[in-house]
Amino acid sequence: MLAMLGAMMLVVLATGVAGALHPASNVEVVDPMTLHLKGEFVESNLGTAIEPDGSATVRIVAEQYAFVPDCVEVPADTPVKFRLTSADVVHGFLLPDTNVNTMVVPGFVAEVRTKFAKAGNYEMPCHEYCGLGHHAMWTRVRVVPAQTLSRKSPTERTSCARE
Template sequence: MDFHKYEKIWLVFGILSLVIFLSIVGITAFGQGHTPAGGMDTIDPEKVSEIAPFDNPGVKQLDKNTYEVALVAKAFGYEPSEIKVPVGKEIIFTLTSTDVVHSFTIKDTKVNMMVVPGRITHKSYTFDKPGKYLVLCNEYCGTGHHFMSTEIEVYE
């Protein structure tokens, strides 16, 4: 029996399997790169200031009972810094980041959004009490992370 022949066959088989495996991985990675996961909105992080609604961030009334608050998160703050919204109305927070991953976490509410560069994240919330709400960044984003905060004023 020619031992070397068997060895060669196995070697060829091994290389073939590796090639097939790598092409599958490659195709999968390539495919994912071109399909935004979960139908999430994407945005060019370098052009955020030119793209609506981030070209004019802030509070905008959409209809009688709905408001949109567009915010840009960046190291180490949120733009705009002043946010005033009415109580008892649906507030849609729309956020993106221009640099690294941040969060938009409104204390004592269920709002805890991940803000990722290249993506637009939405979260709807209705405040049932007027007052001042503290917003914090819960994702470590650099030296100024602990100072990254803002405030939302909810008025009657």
């Protein structure tokens, strides 16, 4: 009995240690020092892209104390993939009333998927404390009718940040 309890404790400990070494939902690594200069997260590639299959991919960079871009448009009733990374410290990415909730860790790309049933605006706060300006770090996701964005070319990025 004691041996069984010891073995179970060892499994719990090993699982905890192994799980703690991996940030939540990471799919790949990036260099936070150069992500604005080259690769997927350069500024011209941020925002929403409509993929050839009709789904949407949204790329966002979190930094103290903002998300870039600070507003994105996504199509309603369409699969949406969010790809995020951080340029500096750990941030949180949360869309209330959806299944989107992840940590955004420097050096890693977080990827989450969802589908918005209807058009509307979602406010998205950073839910991981990231410094003195944390309370003001939030952005918007604007869900629009799918036909509005389906006319965009795959190389064109959309954002509602300038409005």
